[in-house]
Amino acid sequence: MDRTVIGKQYPAPETYEVGREHIRQFADAIGDDSPLYRDPAAARAAGHRDVVAPPTFLHALGFRFREPNPLTDPAVGVDYSRIVHGEQGFDAHRPVYAGDVLTMVTTITDIRDAGKNELLVTETSIADQDGEPVATLTATLVSRGTAASKEDQ
Amino acid sequence: MSSVPTLDEVEVGLDLPELIVTLTRLDLVKYAGASGDFNVIHWSQRLATAVGLPGVIAHGMLTMAVAARVVTQWVGDPGCLEHYSVRFSAPVPVPDDDRGIAITLRARVEQKQADGRVVVAVTAALPDGTAVLSGARAVVRLS
DSSP: OGGGGGGGGESSSOOOOOOOHHHHHHHHHOOOOOOGGHHHHHHHHTOOOSSSSHHHHHGHHHHOOSSEEEOOOOOOOOOOEEEEEEEEEEEEOOOBBOOEEEEEEEEEEEEEEEEEEEEEEEEEEETTTSSSSEEEEEEEEEETTOOOOGGGG | OOOOOGGGGTTTBOOOOOOEEOHHHHHHHHHHHOOOOOOGGOOOHHHHHTTTTTOOOOOOOHHHHHHHHHHHHHHHHHHGGGEEEEESSSSOOOOSSSEEEEEEEEEEEEEEEESSEEEEEEOOOTTTBBBBBEEEEEEEEEE
């Protein structure tokens, strides 16, 4: 991968509106039957303003906005068939609710060798319609076998 | 399940209730649809083996999501979760049968901080004992 892209930012071209039915569908898919993901009244009784999204829900926004994205950016030069997910982190500044209208910016924070592999590290900042931070996602993607050989370094 | 544990009820070393989650091919299809992750290695045996995998594997993010349940179902309110991070240490192979593969999820309270934050270490293991997550930590805020 081209290291000169470290620091490059990829703002999502549109906002993402979190829907109750998408939260329900995601909760069904992860087998979690909590009423806080489905029933607005139950969510309000627990002190929330609407149904809450599960902890890893925001990762799906990356698939909603494939362009522009580090993985599809020719300047980065990722071979997607060699990519495996190494690490993932979420830091929530507040819960995500149905009705949130979110913006997203992904930044390439590092590209480095790890043995024969390369690591692509990204940070994604998600904010709401008022510009207030909602969550920060960090991802380390492993590009298998693409590190430069020793004599090239 | 709606009663959130109070900070006083939590001690370092507390084991959270274990959870065993079985994943089948149908679960991978459902997660693909819900997440938008349609990578072929999660649904096509032919294409998964073509890239050197033993077969179809679960989305890492599905494993991460079901592992979070061991924490959120204990705490009752997923809105209490402030931090969650994992390393993916081994793939989860999902057979094309009706039984699927069982993942055993365990969690233990590792730290209790004065500000109400509780750090929980989470593990996820296959039936043969293989750890599929490593260094998994969740931080919940209790009062």
